[in-house]
Amino acid sequence: MKRIGIDVGGTNTDAVIIDDDVVVHSVKRPTTEDVMDGILAALEALLRESEVPRTDIGAVMIGTTHFTNAVVQRRDVAKVAAVRIGLPAAATLPPFVDWPADLRDLVRGPIHMVRGGYEVDGRPLVPFDREGMRAAARAIADSGVEAVGLSCVFSPLNADLETEAAEILREECPGIAVTKSHELGRIGLLARENVSLLNAALTTMAHKTVAAFSAAIEKTGLSVPLFVTQNDGTVVAAEEAAAFPVRSFACGPTNSLRGAAFLSGLEDAIVVDVGGTTADIGILTRGFPREANNVVEVGGVRTLFRMPDLVSIGLGGGSLCDPQNPRSIGPRSVGFRILERARVFGGPDLTTTDIAVAAGLADIGDKDRVADLDPAYVAAALDHMRLMLADAVDRMKTSAAAVPLIAVGGGAFLVPDDLPGVSEVVRVPNAAVANAVGAGIAQISGEVDQIFTGLDRTKAIETARERAEANALRAGAQDGSIEVVELEDIPLAYLPGNSLRVRARVVGNVRF
Missing domain, CATH: 3.30.1660 (Dodecin subunit-like)
Known part of the structure; x- marks a missing residue:
């Protein structure tokens, strides 16, 4: 059964049809301000150009940066209540204590501390205060918030109290969305609690987004299940993705890593995914992204849950270049407006794509529009891009041994053929849509x-x-x-x- 993979990036929305181990067809369309329009355009173009019957499609897999962008850009997040079970041991640092002030002001709702929790060896800390929990639930119902982030001291060892507290919340607050921290985070309380609160703040938006994805698919005449990609390179059903949007925070780069492994046949390698705004560098281990084992910040919030180990730098195909200084590249980018802003497309801005076209590394747009660039400037700019990539690759490596590097993404032409510590630079077919391939094979x-x-x-x-x-x-x-x-x-x-x-x-x- 054929599958469609879609990846919604900051610059382009890519879509592919996968049949077993073969990429049947691919398209790339500019991401629109309303991302649903971009998804619909990519889907319709894919089905029209490929001429694959709709009845041959078994599922659609979508990867999106929608949820993490909401946190980073401080939009579409809701006020949530925080419930922590851990008194008397966990009162010093309250929920939201280490959040950036602007995001905290948007999200922080009622905070309730309840007696209970566990010791590090799993023994009860103190008896669970069920009446206190029920009183907190009633107060949350009166506050009008629509979601709750629920955490308990050492709940990954024993989730019973979080499960019981969630039942009390649903009894007293019918229809409320409850995120239990043990379902997302690891042992550390604050980082795990932060994940549950971020997830709760995105739940309403996530349900609307997933519903819009489904509507876009139905408009194309497809009647198939929808899956959403996650941070570890796998997928979940749309309903679960709506309940746990934080699991899709880093799915874009992760899809690219999985797509690079699929297209190259390599299971252990460095992957550089150059998009329109950033270059993301990750490590493949047995065909999957290496996970981060330390605290990862999302929008300034410290978290510790299932996330890929990545380094991102402000180097993409739409990155702005200073015409007077070849070593001033990014991090600002023209993003999805590259077709109207880059010089090779008749625009006013000098971008890294213009540099690549002038150097003969890419055949995009009208090369005559960059024929006036000084060759010395072009060479210096390319050398600086090489240094940026070399530094990022070196930060990701765990040994001095040379390893293969797979270059993917629409801006893969910016990756030079030689880098320090790299045994070879592997270039693969369909590299420009590796992210959508990764979604399709998930x-x-x-x-x-x-x-x-x-x-x-x-x-x-x-x-x-x-x-x-x-x-x-x-x-x-x-x-x-x-x-x-x-x-x-x-x-x-x-x-x-x-x-x-x-x-x-x-x-x-x-x-x-």
Whole structure:
């Protein structure tokens, strides 16, 4: 069954049709201010040009920066209530304490602290204050907020209190959206709580966005399931994506990494994805993006959850260049207006695409419009771009050994053929739409990150793997197709009972 992959970038909306391991057809259309118009234009062009019958399409996979842009640009976020179960131990630093002031003012609603929680070894901290929780729920109902971020001390070890508190909230606040922190974040309380609050603030917008995606698909005459890509290079059903929009924060670069692996056949490599505004550099490990194990900031908010390890620099095909200074490139970009702003298209602005055309690296637009550029200026600008990329690649590497680099994205022509620490620069067909390819080939994932006590190592690892597989099946993976892509165990000597932290991640094919 053929699948359509779509990636909505800041400059272009790309769409491809994938049939097993073959890219049947691809299109690239400018992203519009209303992203739905761009998606609809790309879909209609793809189906018209490919002449693939609509009945041959089994699913549509969409990757979008819509949710992270809402946080970064401080728009379409809602006020939410924060409930933390952890008194008396967790009162010093209240929810939202480390948020940027402007975003905090937009999102912060009622804050309620409740007695309860767990010790680091999973024992109850103090008895759960159920009456206090119910009183907090009634106050939240009176406040009128539509979503709640719910966190509990060490809930990843035991989620019972968050589950019970969520039931109380739904009883007292019918229709309210509840985000439970253990479903998103890891052990650290503040970073995990931040993720749950960000997710809650985006829930209303996420449901509207996913509904609009579905409407755009239906307008093209397709009647197929919609999946949305996530930060780890996999997909979830549209309904779950609407409930957990933060899981799609970094799906754009992740799609490019997965697409690069698919198009090149390489499972271990550096990937440089050059878009219209930025170049994103990531590492492929066994065909999937290397995950960040440290705190990641999103819009100035510290988070710790499933995110790819990336370095982004302000170098893209639409990056503005100073005509007087070849070493002044980006981070400002003409973005999706490149077709009207870049000089090779008759516009007034000098961009990196103009530099590449003048140097003969790309055949785009009218090269006569940049024939007046000084060759010395062009060479100096290209040299500075090389230095920018070399520095970013060096920051991502974990050893001095030379490794292959895959160049993808619409601006891949900006990546030189030689870089320090790179064994070869691999250029692949359909590189300009690698992000949409990555969306189209995406699988379903299941993950567990848990501390086990009282079990031997073999049993703990097996239990984590089984739970990860169960999560993947529940999310829509095809039984029999699941494989382990990450398995890590860390002994915790400071905890009693032979404690072991196990992280397991599996992937499987989408069950249609």
